[in-house]
Amino acid sequence: MPDGTGPTTPAAAAPPSPAPSSPITPSPSTPAPNATEMTKDGGVKLIAHNQYQATRLLRSDLPSDPLVLFRRWLADALNPPVGSGLVPVREPEAMTLSTATKAGIPSSRVVLLKEVDTHGFVFFTNYNSRKGAELAANPYASLGFHWRETSRQIRVVGRAERLTPQESAAYFATRPRGSQIGAWASTQSAAIAEDYLPHAVAEAEKRFEGHEVPCPPHWGGWRVVPL
Numbered sequence: 266m267p268d269g270t271g272p273t274t275p276a277a278a279a280p281p282s283p284a285p286s287s288p289i290t291p292s293p294s295t296p297a298p299n300a301t302e303m304t305k306d307g308g309v310k311l312i313a314h315n316q317y318q319a320t321r322l323l324r325s326d327l328p329s330d331p332l333v334l335f336r337r338w339l340a341d342a343l344n345p346p347v348g349s350g351l352v353p354v355r356e357p358e359a360m361t362l363s364t365a366t367k368a369g370i371p372s373s374r375v376v377l378l379k380e381v382d383t384h385g386f387v388f389f390t391n392y393n394s395r396k397g398a399e400l401a402a403n404p405y406a407s408l409g410f411h412w413r414e415t416s417r418q419i420r421v422v423g424r425a426e427r428l429t430p431q432e433s434a435a436y437f438a439t440r441p442r443g444s445q446i447g448a449w450a451s452t453q454s455a456a457i458a459e460d461y462l463p464h465a466v467a468e469a470e471k472r473f474e475g476h477e478v479p480c481p482p483h484w485g486g487w488r489v490v491p492l
């Protein structure tokens with residue numbers, strides 16, 4: 266929610282959008298000097314007081330479709346309006362995915378948005394990972410985008426559903442071979458021995474030598490469908 270103390274926050278499934286022509290005021294990019302302080306017990310205090318200057322987000326300026334706002338803000342992130350003085354957002358597709366166990370214990374991590382349309386927000390992962398296990402047990406998820414350079418953040422709250430194996434395989438086929446091999450070799454969310462990965466990669470390379478690498482059964486996409 267916009268609270269005047271930070272970047273503008275629309276909820277993707279709720280009221281969105283600034284006026285298409287509204288200028289974006291850059292937020293200060295220089296961190297305050299000496300922005301941290303040690304505490305006596307070995308902790309750290311963060312004492313910067315950034316003044317964020319996002320434009321107002323008025324309900325009357327919002328498009329009725331939150332996806333229209335998302336696309337507009339993404340376009341601004343990739344190509345800030347001429348004359349705005351803003352620089353493009355680095356990796357705007359990076360988003361924080363929060364999941365929770367059946368008991369409601371949350372966990373978050375960064376994943377990459379690969380597609381967004383009227384059906385939802387798609388990312389790819391290892392289904393056996395912690396996030397995969399949590400989504401299987403409790404499909405509700407939240408996505409958070411922070412586009413610092415354009416002083417904006419977006420939250421999506423939805424229900425995650427697995428892509429079909431055919432959809433996952435179609436995307437998997439577009440990945441570089443190294444990433445495809447990595448998907449077979451890597452066991453996400455698990456502690457591994459130091460020399461595990463090089464061995465697993467070599468094994469997968471040998472297994473698929475001279476062949477296309479198929480999509481592993483434990484790998485694929487999730488679509489977060491806004492509530």
Ligand SMILES: Cc1cc2nc3c(=O)[nH]c(=O)nc-3n(C[C@H](O)[C@H](O)[C@H](O)COP(=O)(O)O)c2cc1C
Nearest residue numbers: 359374375376377389390391394395396397453454
């Ligand atoms: C910038 C960035 C992008 C990432 N993108 C993905 C991704 O698209 N899919 C994925 O499974 N993990 C991605 N990761 C790794 C995850 O953050 C996480 O470490 C991993 O998926 C295991 O998460 P889990 O144990 O909570 O399931 C990315 C990490 C970073 C820093």
